[in-house]
Amino acid sequence: MHRPLTREAYSIGWICAIQIELAAALAVLDEVLPESPFGMIQGDSNLYYFGRIKNHDIVITCLPAGIMGIAPATMAATNMMRSFPNVRQGFVLMVGVGGGAPNLRDGHDIRLGDVVISQPNGPHPSVVQYDFGKAIERGQFLQIGQLDSPPRILLCTLSTLKARDPEDFGRTIREQAQQFGAEDQRFQCPQSPDYLFMADHFHVPDESLEESATCSRCDLTKAVARPERNANYPHFHYGTIASANQVMKDGVKRDMISEETGALCFEMEAAGLMNGFNCLVIRGICDYSDGHKNKSWQPYAALVAAIYTKELLKLIPEAVDPEDAFGRDNVVRAVKWLAADSPQEEYDTRISDTVDGTCRWILQRKEYKDWKTEDRGAQCLWMYGKAGTGKSVLAANIIKDIKDSTFPPCVFYFSIHESLAKRDPLSILQSWLSQLATTGSCAFKTLKSMREGNEERTIAVPKKGPSPTPARSFRADCGPE
Incomplete structure (x- = not known):
């Protein structure tokens, strides 16, 4: 499993508002890390999930339960x-469910299970905050200011998706949704009918059932006549998404705001992300933003939006910093030039002949757990004892435990008391640098700068070497004093 080594590896953020959206996001990932590889940054109350789609490392968070809106x-x-600074240079995806605003007259035949994607459309921005402006005469609304558009790379990728045959693309999304639905029944496409009622026909609740469960008492003669769809696959609509701090549950108001702003969808979070963040909003339609709103379509709509997002990310090339594109061959040559001593043989010797359960006691000690945890405990774990009492075996088992964890890179060295070469500080630094150079470009850059103009390998200890994160990744077994 691929495990990013640093927080800086993440440049794509995925934000959900409710738990079913988070479940859908995690379901579509190609890989999911079983636990967080990083500790919490002070002041950050988010809980993060980590995964991968194609070549992209993705960090996901969900708003706290019961808390929604622009400010959250x-x-x-x-x-x-704050925790993943490169997301600011990358982009954020707000993915989940929303309420549709169909307009058959203008060709926007939006249905339950369709997907709306934020995109500028003529005079209309990609996202409009419809509760921020001026109410003027005749009930009209004057928008103040305009939110930023999604980043160019995402708009270009939308063009590629829009160029696909809509039926083929829709079937691809539907087939994936069916596969996920077979694995998790929550995500199966609902069998309940898809009614769009006239804007002025208010919902009539059935007192014997949950309000969200049925429109059995609503007047079906007030349902809008829509052309039959020949195939049951999601359609994709690109345009303005309306955002506010309140749920839209009024068909008349929905149509009025949609007419003024060009909105195809209503939701509650996007306006908080468009300014200051590179953001694209993707919403699966689970209702029609009216009083007939119900939650039965939420899981399927969240899944379809997540699958669309995955298809989008698969088209985006992996971001490559030219300074980081050093290539595996260059690393091998640089490490060979360094001629560092490898501690692997000593490690293998000490770990191979142990009985199952050996040294497990230290892994359960509070001192060890505190040290291993990034945000608490001391930086140094010091084990001391007489020669031959098992310190090296303990060190090897600690190394194995860290290697098996979702942890930053682990470099180590066995300093052998009987060997002068194995106790040389320069040899230890060379070994550490060699190991780090194969796991991250920061150390490689240091090694590269040492090598340039110094092909004869007369190495001086750098004044400022690579800065590993965190320092707990270093283990040294120094033997008896």
């Missing part, structure tokens, strides 16, 4: 940037 979304994104 802004706080979640701000905290994400």
Whole structure:
């Protein structure tokens, strides 16, 4: 399993508002890390999930249970940037469910299970905050200011998706949704009918059932006549998404705002992300933003939006910093030039002949657990004892435990008391640098600068070497004094 080594490896953030959206996001990942590889940054209250789609490392968070709206979304994104600073240079995806705003007259035949993607459309921005402006005469609304558009790379990728045959693409999404639905029944496409009622026909609840469960008492003669779809696959709509701090549950108001803003969808978080963050909003349609709103379509709509997001990310090339694109061959040559001593043989010797359960006691000690945890405990774990009492075996088992964890890179060295070469500080530094150079470009850059103009390998200890994160990744067994 691929495990990013540093927080800086993450440049794509994925934000969800409710738990079913988070479940859908995790379901579509190609790889999911079983636990967080990093500790919490002070002041960041987000809980993060980590995964991978194609070549992209993705960090995901969800708003706290029961808390939705523009300000919480802004706080979640701000905290994400604090913990994963390269997301600011990359982009954030707000993915989940929303309420549709169909307009058959203008060709926007939006149905349950369709997907709306934020995109500028003529005079209309990609996202509009419809509760921020001026109410003027005749009930009209004057928008103040305009939110930023999604980043160019995402808009270009949308063009590629839009160029696909809509039926083929829709079937691809549907087939994936069916596969996920077979694995998790929550995500199966609902069998309940898809009714769009006239805007002025209010919902009539059935007192014997949950309000969200049925429109059995609503007047079906007030349902809007829509052309039959020949195939049951999601359609994709690109345009303005309307955002506010309140749930839209009024068909008349929905149509009025949609007419003024060009909105195809209503939701509650996007306006908090468009300014200050590179953001694209993707919403699966689970209702029609009216009083007939129900939650039965939420899981399927969340899944379809997540699958669309995955298809989008698969088209985006992996971001490569030219300074980091050093290539495996260059690393091998640089490490060979360094001619560092490898501690692997000593490690293998000490770990291979142990009985199952050996040294497990130290892994359960509070001192060890505190030291291993990034955000608490001392930086140094010091074990001391007489020669031949098992310190090296303990060190090897600690190394194995760290290697098996979702942890930053682990470098180590066995300093052998009987060998002068094995106790040489320069040899230890060379070995550490050699190991780090194969796991991250920061150490490679240091090694490269040492090598340039110094092909004869007369090495001086650098004044400032690579800065590993965290320092707990270093283990040294120094033997008896």
